[in-house]
Ligand SMILES: Nc1nc2c(ncn2[C@@H]2O[C@H](COP(=O)(O)OP(=O)(O)OP(=O)(O)O)[C@@H](O)[C@H]2O)c(=O)[nH]1
């Protein structure tokens with residue numbers, strides 16, 4: 001595979017993981033990334049394109065691609081699929097009306113060959129908001145049980161405001177990716 | 186002004202000098218902060234860039250783009266055995282270009298970000314097309330690709346229960362979860378709809394399917410969802426999270442929030458105080474002005490919501506549907522002589 005396989009090898013050596021973060025606009029992706037990185041979350045504009053954050057998590061280097069979810073730029077998501085080790089799908093658990101949209105976009109994403117090997121973490125975000133659906137309810141609406149049995153996935157409730165649930169989610173994702181990629185060596 | 190410190194008597198020299206130095210640093214950092222830059226650069230990992238870098242970004246971007254394009258063109262003439270290598274290299278260059286955009290995106294004007302993204306997308310497309318044209322598809326299938334079978338009917342017992350957080354069983358038995366009665370106004374016409382949410386600790390508040398109504402909302406909510414409003418006036422106190430508006434026509438909104446996203450609005454006026462840049466998508470004829478709402482105690486509520494100060498973002502609208510540098514034709518600043526007076530809703534039902 002030429003260069004690509006060389007890149008893969010380097011990546012493994014440095015214990016890098018490429019994580020793609022998507023979801024509808026307003027779901028809280030950028031807020032989550034900044035929060036997990038210990039940055040100020042008080043002023044965040046809707047993402048026009050994407051942000052890359054490189055953070056060290058445990059003994060791994062995570063390259064997190066936070067891509068904007070506004071309708072106009074959802075068509076760009078597919079530009080970021082290549083070599084994704086982990087996929088984070090963020091849901092605004094208080095936005096009941098758009099759960100249909102949310103399900104449709106997620107279903108489309110999961111049909112993608114290039115993402116078929118990626119571990120999937122679903123963040124049921126905004127749990128701090130009264131009236132938000134619980135992770136179990138979100139799992140039901142998104143019909144996660146019907147997912148391809150080969151997919152590694154988990155849904156975790158969280159709040160980017162309080163930080164609750166974020167570490168639990170990332171811990172699972174990083175462990176899952178590590179056990180697939182690195183333990184094999 | 187610094188001359189004074191210079192003339193001060195010798196004994197105080199050292200401390201005066203230090204003070205002067207500190208004052209200078211402070212002035213410098215103030216000046217740095219008040220640059221006519223995007224007001225809210227996400228504290229990106231690379232903090233070296235600044236406003237002036239836009240032009241150097243553009244020339245760098247243009248250069249790499251041209252180089253990639255010419256390499257793409259050369260592929261047709263290349264030795265077929267080296268094609269794969271060429272494609273990998275071009276692919277790596279596109280990835281680098283993408284990284285450049287990502288790293289620069291926080292200080293670049295929004296239309297530059299979007300048009301750069303478009304360019305990258307086009308380059309990738311061109312590469313894909315070319316490589317599927319020039320490299321014949323391999324016959325074997327990759328082992329690590331899981332067979333893609335139609336999802337079987339979901340089993341009823343929670344086989345994947347370990348995937349869920351330890352959460353109580355979902356309410357309601359059917360697939361679609363019974364939607365809880367969230368606070369809000371829905372399906373009304375020709376009414377004044379008023380609510381004082383102070384002390385209620387509301388989470389999200391919803392306004393949907395309203396026709397010719399006036400909405401008065403006193404106090405703070407965490408999130409506000411607005412859907413399908415026509416000929417309505419909406420007067421709302423601060424929202425600590427975000428406001429999401431979809432489908433509004435001939436409406437007037439007075440809103441204060443951390444984020445405001447407006448989709449599919451037509452011929453409507455928005456009087457906003459907002460901490461980040463308001464955005465519009467699929468809108469036309471929308472106009473913007475500063476927030477003009479009053480009720481007893483609103484200053485306190487604004488303060489508590491972190492919206493005590495007018496940051497001037499109401500006019501920094503980003504139109505996701507507009508790729509060019511020129512002003513978007515979809516929105517404008519509401520001329521001062523057409524703006525409404527401050528609206529007072531202290532007396533909710535009046
Ligand atoms: N209450 C509450 N609000 C949140 C939470 N996470 C994010 N928000 C708010 O939701 C809004 C959207 O957050 P962003 O992080 O910009 O959302 P995003 O998914 O990056 O949106 P795009 O960039 O458009 O795709 C902001 O106003 C946040 O303050 C949360 O856990 N709780």
Ligand SMILES: [Mg+2]
Pocket residue numbers: 029030031045046047066067068069
């Ligand atoms: Mg974002």
